[in-house]
Amino acid sequence: MDFRVLGPVEAHKDGARVALSGSKVHTVLATLLLARGRVVSDARLNTLLWGWEPPATSGAQIYTYMSRLRKLLGDEVRIERRQPGYLLQAPHSRFDLLEFERLDKQGREALRRKRFGEAGALLTEALEHWRGTALSNVTEHLADVELPQLEEARMHALESRIEADLALGRHEQLAAELTGLVAQFPLREKLRAQLMTAYYRSGRQSDALQSYYEGRSLLADQLGIDPGEALGSTYEAVLAGSRGPGPGSRIRQPERYEHEDDDVPAMLPPDTEEFIGRQAELAALRAQLADSATGRGPRHLLVTGMAGVGKTALALHAAHTSAARYPGGCLFAEIAQPDGRPKPPAEVLTTLLRGLGEHVGRGGTGGGADGPVELDELVRLYRARTAGRRLLVVLDGAVSSRGLDPLLSGSPDAVVLITSRTRLTQVTGARTTALAPFGDAAAFDLLAASAGRARLLAEPDATDDVLAYCAGLPLALRITGSRLAARPYWPVARLADRLADPETRLRELSFGGSGVTGALMQALRQLPGFDQARTTLIRLAGIGVDSFPAQRAAMYLGTREPVAEQRLEQLVDGALLDICGVDRQGRPLYRFHELVLLLAGLLKDPAHCGQPETTAAR
Template sequence: MDFRVLGPVEAHKDGTRVALSGSKIHTVLAALLLARGRVVSDSRLNTLLWGWEPPATSGAQIYTYMSRLRKLLGDEVGIERRQPGYLLRAPHSTVDLLEFERLDTLGRAALRRKRFGEAGSLLTQALGHWRGTALANVTEHLADAELPQLEEARMHTLESRIEADLALGRHEQLTAELTGLVARHPLREKLRAQLMTAYYRGGRQSDALQSYYEGRSLLADQLGVDPGEDLGSTYAAVLAGRSGPGPGSTASRRPAPSAYADEDAPSMLPAQTTEFVGRGTELAALRAQLAEPAGGRGPRHLLVTGMAGVGKTALAVHAAHLSAAHYPDGCLFAELTGPDGQPRQPADVLTGLLRGLGEHVSGGQDGPAETDELLRRYRARTAGRRLLVVLDGAVNSRRLDPLLAGSPDAVVLITSRARLPQVTGARTTALAPLGDGAAFDLLAASAGRARLLAEPDAADDVLAYCGGLPLALRVTGSRLAARPYWPVARLAERLADPGSRLAELAFAGVDVAGALMPSLEQLPESGRARATLVQLADIGAESFPAQRAAACLRTREAAAEQLLEQLVDGALLDICGVDRQGRPLYRFHELVLLLARSLKDAPRQSRREPTGAR
């Protein structure tokens, strides 16, 4: 059986299209396929089929659709009733979405290894699975929920394919394609940067600059922002007479030694993790930013954000180690929160940084005057130095401000669950949970690849229960490594119960629930935020607008949106797209949803955050 969702939803058997009729039955089939072997709950099916107001006979209608699908698809495909919904099993079938993702993963890996011809071929094959707009014949409710991320994946693959073609010198063939793409996606900065590169390499420098000015104007008028890294660095490359940013340009030039180069340069960075996987795009962008020469434009601040346990610290430390050669005066590191998730006093942090710089500082200095003196010494000690300062786990800007080095020669790399808009000029790298391929690699790094491949169904279940969260994957991998006699299926069974899953995601002092709790406790009015989180848990895992949250919270839509934005700021809720009216759609990460449900009857208490949870 051949299933297709990257266009109209279709099923083909032995080369013949199966006769499916009506948007509802196409929606049911698409929902089962997009679940990737996991149960689709009755409540989610109701939402995808009828929105917020399913008919009283919805259960019977869903049962009818499932029966009809079983009859049409035949014995090769199993559709099982599995509480709280339905599960599709088709082990000998193909799904165009899965094949697209497989080829995309291989293509991106080849691109990272600079095997551009292979990358271009694989990514072209991946894009060949698209037959127009995905999910073209389903209900608007399913399209609203799933289409934005599918289209975003398609655009990323297209941009990667163009990147490979540019590296192969095919700029002349690409110019017409890129011109059309930029016209259709005028705010997509990477495409515009690629068009500028193609223009420039074709001897059309004025067209490249004109494209930049048009993009800058559109970004300012429609979004109120300046061009980002891709567009800005390409513009600088065109002005400087280079064909485009990349290895061998600004990023590859080692900085000249500073006046302090003869001193012992401090290195306070934690050891690199031996199992850093995924994050190739984010790592490359962060390294490029860290490699920029000091330009006298004032202090440079870089920010890595994301939910607890998503790997912010691991990325920041890894990028800092790889970029250390650009900072001949040393690399400093400070944790801004304690083991309990509470912010450390600025005086304590400054004391540690000064000691790393070789200063003799006595303890117990926690008053305002003492803090001011420590700050004066810190700024004097860092002035004129090419330093990289990594500040891990910032909670708010008020406590962070005294720690930001004022020298234009220093770069401050900050990790935080919050976006910290008050940090002037910060360029932000936002981390999402890992995709399936990277999640498997991270789990395999601890548990062993052969062991997972020997039980693929159980391994898929474990990955699904971890929701792509690196901290959860490290916990499960460590548990399997510590119990080599366990089948993977045993751990999958223990994780299967949502009511006990968070308790199972704890091992050797590392606790996923304990890592998530400070995100809630650090919010302003944390008691109200807790109540909001608990009430919203009734919505479940599907995406929802503020209007639905308002009905759940029994408040006005504007008030509900303010509460939702607070949870987004605390990395307890994601914005996953917009509806047809352009209103934001929100969604829980699966593990945050389990935490919210566990709080309904739990007493309020602080939980300890494990080391490395950030």
């Protein structure tokens, strides 16, 4: 039996394709195969087949699908009922994903040993197992969960194959392929460095340098950073003439090249190299983006959560992995100032219009000198330039619904993804993805990504303490991980001891200009009525981390229950307080995050109510 998932899900028996029908049957087979010999629970099958709302007859339907598969696949394949689900065993079958992974691993090992011909052949063979988009005939629920990591594995194999081909002197053949890849992933520095190498070894030094300048400009304009080691070292090598010809290369004289102006915007900041956690939220958001791209889903998507919970990281990762669905391009704009105040809509529109190729500035459209462009004119121009284009627009850091209307394209083909601490109820028809702090497993993985897994495992008790002090907040975890990475000689226990004191913990959760205190203070200052919100927070801090109703809050605040509930909802709007359930009377229950309670302690000191510290966390 031959199973395939790197393209449409298929099963072949004796060289003939087994006649499977319907996305549900393909989904069940793919799920069992991707489990790699492990039991797939009924709950997981329900989610991957029907999403969050399986039918009442889901169990019976799954049983029918399993029976159909047993009949179609024959005795070679055993599908067994094992609590809490099903198990597929096919020891003598061939699975294209396993073949791809085996060849990819062998190819990378050959590349590491500098056996470039062998590496190129193995990686090329690995990539030949791909017959198009993986899992293309399964439900969107399964595709959203499994497709991103499959596509990332394919990309890594492709980059490794290109590296081997460059070492073999095949730079002229690679230039066209890499040009297309860099256009698709303009902020992926490794690909751009490989393109520069191919250009230079083909005698096109000017094109290599032009590619670098374009990449540097993108990084500076969109992120305010310089190129990293891979791109920077390639640039220096090109200038020094040390990115020399590979084996068998043939240098030709540089030639003049016409660069076409690509009108498709690609403004997204770089995606994180290793996206950690949030798999359920990512799957839901990508499913919404997929539906929206076809016109069936909402045009406005919202990612919310407390300061530092990772809203921007999730939104950008979902946007990057969904960008191919938006042939009109991707726009990005930060819509809040560094201090948290909202940017004027005209400033944001100018950024977006420039991404669309319009020369807009204080001098007016077209660079005239008649004065600033009026907001109404910018809105009209923006809506004209986005009309009929299937665009994805990411607006990062919305403070409130006010000022958002001019930024929402009037085109039914454009989808707007917004990050905000509040739910922005006035954004019509918005679908909301709310983020909570990380659980233990994801928190450990995020900390280990910076500090090193082996280092954390060597001091399990101290690591547990650090994780507890960070309370699952990704910003706090990134800061502690960065501090440990910057001080490799520190035991983890040293940082745990520094974080142990609640009175100084927030001060310790600051590094490199980013801090938890600043992020939380920014959220507090964005609320209308800062003094009242500050007083509410200070008085309620005595409740601790236990859940509580408005009735109990009224006792601490010395006011009536309806007034107390209004003040609680104000903190909820600023993501400084969570609604964690309801009591027996159906009244909402509230709960503070541990780090917000520490902020309340600081607020008792008037010195901490001035300008918040600089922070880039949203």
